[in-house]
Amino acid sequence: MSFRISYAPPADDTLAKMRDNESFRDEMSRTLGQEPYGHASSAVKSEQDRREATVSGAIVLYYVSRSVLTLTVVRLVPLP
Numbered sequence: 001m002s003f004r005i006s007y008a009p010p011a012d013d014t015l016a017k018m019r020d021n022e023s024f025r026d027e028m029s030r031t032l033g034q035e036p037y038g039h040a041s042s043a044v045k046s047e048q049d050r051r052e053a054t055v056s057g058a059i060v061l062y063y064v065s066r067s068v069l070t071l072t073v074v075r076l077v078p079l080p
Contacts, residue, residue: 003033003064003071011076018058018078027056028073036064036071054079 005028007015015021031039032053041053049064061075 001069002029003036003069005029005033005071005073007076008072008074011073014076014078018076020056024056024058028060031055032060032062032071036062 005025015024018024032041032055036051037048039053039055041051044050044052044061049066050061051064052059052061054060057079059075059077059079060073061077062071062073064071
């Protein structure tokens with residue numbers, strides 16, 4: 001079962017500025033898109049569906065909606 005990945009406007013703007021954004025999107029699909037609670041992600045403030053993970057050199061803050069199989073990236077911070 002895979003999750004659809006969507007990007008909130010601030011995260012989408014950051015993604016557009018990243019050098020290798022296609023590689024990042026592919027990695028997101030392979031990891032968090034397949035298992036949003038895996039990939040060494042952690043719950044934020046004890047909220048199970050509010051998650052944070054590091055993917056392909058970026059910190060990703062996202063929400064999981066199990067009912068509609070969607071992962072929404074709300075913040076994306078590329079590491080230097």
